[in-house]
Amino acid sequence: MADSTAPRTELTLRGIILGVLITLVFTAAQVYLGLKVGLTFATSIPAAVISMALLRAFKSATIQENNIVQTIASAAGTLSSVIFVLPGLLMIGWWAHIPFLPTFGACAVGGILGVMYTIPLRRALVTNSDLPYPEGVAAAEVLKVGTGSREGAAEGKAGLVAVCLGTIASALFAAVAAAKIFAAEVAGYFKVGKGATGLGASSSLALMGAGHLMGITVGIAMFAGLAIAWGVLVPIMTTIHQIPGADAGKHALTVWKTEVRFMGAGVIGAAAIWTLGKLVGPIWSGLVSSLEAGKVRKAGGDVPRIEQDMPITIVGLISLLLLAPAGWFLAQFLVGGPIASETAPLVAIGIGYVLIAGLLAAAVCGYMAGLIGSSNSPVSGIAILTVLGASLMVGAVGRGVIGPDVTKALVAFALYVTTVVLAVAVVANDNLQDLKTGQLVDATPWKQQVGLVIGVVAGAVVIPFVLELLNLSNGFAGAPNLNAVAKDPLAAPQATLISTLAKGVLGGDLNWSLLGIGALIGLGLVAIDEILRKTSAGRYSLPALGVGLAIYLPSTVTAPVVVGAVIGWVYEKLVDRDSTSEAAKRIGVLIASGFIVGESLFNVALAGLIVLTQKGEPLAVPFAPSEHVGMILALIAAAVIVAWLYSWARSAAKKTAEA
Numbered sequence: 208m209a210d211s212t213a214p215r216t217e218l219t220l221r222g223i224i225l226g227v228l229i230t231l232v233f234t235a236a237q238v239y240l241g242l243k244v245g246l247t248f249a250t251s252i253p254a255a256v257i258s259m260a261l262l263r264a265f266k267s268a269t270i271q272e273n274n275i276v277q278t279i280a281s282a283a284g285t286l287s288s289v290i291f292v293l294p295g296l297l298m299i300g301w302w303a304h305i306p307f308l309p310t311f312g313a314c315a316v317g318g319i320l321g322v323m324y325t326i327p328l329r330r331a332l333v334t335n336s337d338l339p340y341p342e343g344v345a346a347a348e349v350l351k352v353g354t355g356s357r358e359g360a361a362e363g364k365a366g367l368v369a370v371c372l373g374t375i376a377s378a379l380f381a382a383v384a385a386a387k388i389f390a391a392e393v394a395g396y397f398k399v400g401k402g403a404t405g406l407g408a409s410s411s412l413a414l415m416g417a418g419h420l421m422g423i424t425v426g427i428a429m430f431a432g433l434a435i436a437w438g439v440l441v442p443i444m445t446t447i448h449q450i451p452g453a454d455a456g457k458h459a460l461t462v463w464k465t466e467v468r469f470m471g472a473g474v475i476g477a478a479a480i481w482t483l484g485k486l487v488g489p490i491w492s493g494l495v496s497s498l499e500a501g502k503v504r505k506a507g508g509d510v511p512r513i514e515q516d517m518p519i520t521i522v523g524l525i526s527l528l529l530l531a532p533a534g535w536f537l538a539q540f541l542v543g544g545p546i547a548s549e550t551a552p553l554v555a556i557g558i559g560y561v562l563i564a565g566l567l568a569a570a571v572c573g574y575m576a577g578l579i580g581s582s583n584s585p586v587s588g589i590a591i592l593t594v595l596g597a598s599l600m601v602g603a604v605g606r607g608v609i610g611p612d613v614t615k616a617l618v619a620f621a622l623y624v625t626t627v628v629l630a631v632a633v634v635a636n637d638n639l640q641d642l643k644t645g646q647l648v649d650a651t652p653w654k655q656q657v658g659l660v661i662g663v664v665a666g667a668v669v670i671p672f673v674l675e676l677l678n679l680s681n682g683f684a685g686a687p688n689l690n691a692v693a694k695d696p697l698a699a700p701q702a703t704l705i706s707t708l709a710k711g712v713l714g715g716d717l718n719w720s721l722l723g724i725g726a727l728i729g730l731g732l733v734a735i736d737e738i739l740r741k742t743s744a745g746r747y748s749l750p751a752l753g754v755g756l757a758i759y760l761p762s763t764v765t766a767p768v769v770v771g772a773v774i775g776w777v778y779e780k781l782v783d784r785d786s787t788s789e790a791a792k793r794i795g796v797l798i799a800s801g802f803i804v805g806e807s808l809f810n811v812a813l814a815g816l817i818v819l820t821q822k823g824e825p826l827a828v829p830f831a832p833s834e835h836v837g838m839i840l841a842l843i844a845a846a847v848i849v850a851w852l853y854s855w856a857r858s859a860a861k862k863t864a865e866a
Contacts, residue, residue, distance in 0.1 A: 217271040218654040226279025229254050230665040238287045238673040251346045254280030270350050271650045275658045278641045282662025285637035291590050292626045295706030300687040301619035310671035312536035317630025318663030323526045324569035325638040326516050333642050338577030341420030343643030345800035350648050365859045366797045373801020376848050377412040378809040384410045385826040390837030392763050396456035402446035403455040404437050408766035410841040416802030418771020426772020428750045429765050432757020440467045471759030472591045473725020478751035479571040481733045517653040534558050540623050546616045552604045557624045565628050569635035576636045593628045594705050597621040598712035618709045778853050791860035798852050
C-alpha cells in the first residue's frame with residue numbers, strides 16, 4: 208500500500224512548462240479541428256504519453272509528475288468546447304472579429320469557476336462513487352504501465368506491450384480509415400412504411416475501447432437509448448414528417464437532427480435534474496468533509512496527502528472574487544449597445560445564472576463524465592439547456608426595451624452568458640476525470656487542481672487568437688461580415704444550433720413540445736431505473752442519463768461504445784475460468800486503453816496535417832474502394848484485430864504468472 212502522507216515529486220516547474228506547452232499546441236489543434244471537421248479528441252492520454260517520453264530522461268520523474276502534466280494539458284481538450292457557442296456571435300452579426308479580452312475573460316472566469324465548483328464534488332463523485340470514469344482509468348493505466356515497465360515488473364512489461372499493441376492497431380486502423388480505404392462509418396438505413404430508420408457506427412477502435420472501460424451496465428443503458436431513438440422515435444417522426452425526394456438515410460438523419468435529438472436533450476434534462484436531486488446528500492457530505500479536513504489541518508492534525516483538496520475557504524474566496532471580473536466582462540459586453548440601459552439588471556441576472564447554472568452544470572457534467580467519459584459527454588446538450596435558460600431570463604428583462612437590433616443584442620448577451628457557463632461545465636467535465644486518474648496513481652488533489660487552473664489560463668490565452676485566425680482565413684457560414692480569404696467558410700454546426708435556439712426563444716417561435724416529450728420519456732426511464740434498483744437490491748440498473756445520451760448523441764458514436772461494452776463483458780466472462788483471470792482483466796483494460804491512445808495520438812497528427820495542407824481529408828487516396836466495400840473491410844479488420852489482441856492478452860497473463 209502506498210504511503211498516502213509521503214511527499215512526492217509532483218508539481219514541478221518543468222512539469223508545468225511541459226504541460227503549458229502541450230496545452231498551447233493541443234488547444235490550437237482542437238479549435239481548428241472542431242470547427243473544420245466537426246470533431247475533437249481527448250488530450251489527457253496523449254499528453255501523458257508525451258510526458259512520460261520526455262520526462263523519462265530524468266531519474267527524479269515520478270508517475271505523479273506525469274499526471275500533473277496530463278492534468279494541465281487536459282484543459283486543451285476541455286476549454287476548446289467554447290467553440291460550440293462563440294462563433295454564433297459572428298453568425299448573428301454581433302461581432303465582425305473575435306475580440307481578445309471578452310473571449311479570454313469568458314474562458315478564464317468560467318474555466319476557473321469550473322475547477323472551484325468540482326473541488327467539493329471530488330469526494331462525492333470520485334472517492335465515494337463507483338462511477339467507471341473510463342478515460343480517467345485509461346490514463347491511470349497508461350501512467351502505471353509506463354512506471355511499471357521502467358521498474359522492470361513482469362506484468363508491467365506485459366502491460367506496456369499491451370498498450371503499445373493497442374495503440375499501434377488503433378492508430379493504423381484510424382489512418383486506413385482516413386485514407387478512405389476503410390469506410391469512416393458502417394451504416395444502413397431503410398424504409399419503414401412511410402417512414403425510415405437505420406443505424407450507423409463509426410469505424411473507431413477508440414470508441415470500442417471506451418465501451419470496454421465503461422462496462423456492461425452503461426452499455427446496456429446506451430443500447431436501450433439506441434433502441435428508443437432508432438427503433439421507436441425516428442420511425443414515428445419520419446412517418447409524421449415526410450421529406451419529398453429524400454432517400455431513407457437522408458430522411459432518417461434529418462428528422463433525428465431536427466426533432467429526435469431535441470427529445471434526447473429533454474431526456475437528459477429530466478434525468479439530470481433527478482441525478483442532481485440524488486447528489487444533494489453526497490455533495491453536502493463532501494462539503495462537510497472538506498470543512499472538517501480544513502479544521503484538522505489548522506489544528507495541526509494529519510490529513511492523508513491523497514485527501515488534501517484546495518482548502519474549502521480558499522475555494523469559496525476565489526469563487527466570490529471571480530464575481531467581480533465576471534460582472535465587468537458582462538457589463539463591457541453591453542457598452543454602447545441597444546440594451547445598455549438595462550446593464551445593471553442584465554449583469555445581475557448574468558452573474559446569478561453563471562453561479563447557479565454553472566454549479567448545476569458542473570455537477571451534471573461531472574456525473575456524465577464519470578458515467579461515459581469526457582469525450583463522449585454531451586456537452587452540446589448541456590449547452591442547449593443552458594442557452595434556453597439564459598435566453599428566457601435575458602428576454603424577461605430586455606423585452607421592454609424598444610429600438611433597432613434589440614433582439615439581436617439580447618441573443619448576443621444570452622450567447623455570451625452561455626459561453627461562460629459552458630466553460631464552467633466543460634472544465635468540470637474534465638476535472639473530475641483527472642481527479643479519478645489522480646486517485647488511482649496516488650496523486651495530491653490540490654496540486655492537480657492548481658495544475659488545471661494553470662491549464663485553463665493557458666488555453667484561454669490561445670483560443671481567441673486561433674478563432675480570429677480562422678475567422679480571417681475561412682470565416683463562418685451565415686456570418687454577414689465574411690472577410691475570409693478562403694471560399695469555404697466553416698459550418699460550426701453546434702454554434703449554428705445554439706444561436707438558432709437563442710433566436711427561437713427570444714423571437715417566440717421555438718418548438719418546446721419536443722423537449723417536453725423528451726422530459727416525459729426521461730421521467731419514465733428514471734422510474735424504471737428506480738424499480739430495477741429496488742427489486743434487484745442494487746444489482747441491476749438502467750441509468751436514465753446513459754439512455755438519454757444514446758438518444759441525443761449520433762448512433763455513430765454510441766453504437767461502437769455498446770459493441771465495446773459487450774466485447775469487454777464477454778472477454779471478462781471467458782477469462783473468469785482462468786487462474787490468472789485478474790491479470791488477464793488488467794491486461795484487457797490496457798488493450799482497450801491502447802485503442803484510445805492510438806486514435807488520440809493519430810488525431811493530433813492529423814490535426815497538424817490538416818493545418819499544414821489546408822485540406823479536410825489530406826490522407827485520402829485516389830484508389831479508395833466503394834463505400835460498401837469499405838464497410839466490409841472495416842468490419843473484418845476490426846473483428847480480426849479485437850479477437851487477436853484479446854486472445855493475446857489472455858495468453859500474456861498466463862505467461863506473467865509463469866515468469
